[in-house]
Amino acid sequence: MANLVALSPCAGLLPQTIGAVTIAEVEPGRITAILPFKGQQKAVAETLKTALGVGFPAPGRSEAKAGARMVWVGKGEALLMGADCPDLPGAAFVDQSDAWCVVEIAGEAAEDVLARLVPVDLRAAVFKRGHTVKSLLGHMTASITRTGANAFQIMVFRSMAETLVEELTHAAKGVAARG
Amino acid sequence: MRIPCPICGTRDRREFYYQGAAELLHRPAPDAGDAAWDDYLHNRDNPCGETRDLWFHEAGCGAWLVVTRNTATHEVMGAELAEKVAS
Structure with missing residues (x-):
């Protein structure tokens, strides 16, 4: 019997800290x-x-x-x-x-990074803790939930894990470059 | 262009998929005859002004909407759930 190794959707891709945000994979359980x-x-x-x-x-x-x-x-x-x-x-x-890739983006610039990718207003004044949207992140459908003052949970289909990491890190680098 | 989804609120057009005229909801009876079915399947108005069409909130809640909009001014007057219009 082969010894199978379980890999999470973002294994080897996360966590990453870029400027004022940290992007990390979440183990969501069932x-x-x-x-x-x-x-x-x-x-x-x-x-x-x-x-x-x-x-x-x-x-x-x-x-x-x-x-x-x-x-x-x-x-x-x-x-x-x-x-x-x-x-x-x-x-x-x-x-x-096993169908979902779950990621948390946290930090002062989290709103700014998501503002580059999501066509919905996610600022704290209108999008409070516990609020969630189903919308687009880049060209992907995604579920985005605010989990804290500066933290969001993002869920996309597992097959989109690498694209999600690419989109988020690209946007985070852009935000960080502006200082 | 933004569409006021009754479930999600006003959202960007890119979250939606366009299907076509809302006449699709008014399916004729199976025995309505060839002329009625031909009309239902193939013939559409091409209005300059107010029109009603079906949009799918693909990247949002997944609801089908009937959107009323104006093709001349691009104004979007409103949207309602297709299940309510059809029933």
């Missing part, structure tokens, strides 16, 4: 996509709330409780991160743990 069936969103939210303490987030929002997080990623769809998914009779739920 990720489950949850899509409630028609008219079942409330029931699904209640089941999740009882089991994990997080509900089904409204569009553009995320919720967190003791390690478990729910991140809105589309119409009628959210990702449960960092916890095993309970049985949800009213929803389709699919394990996507």
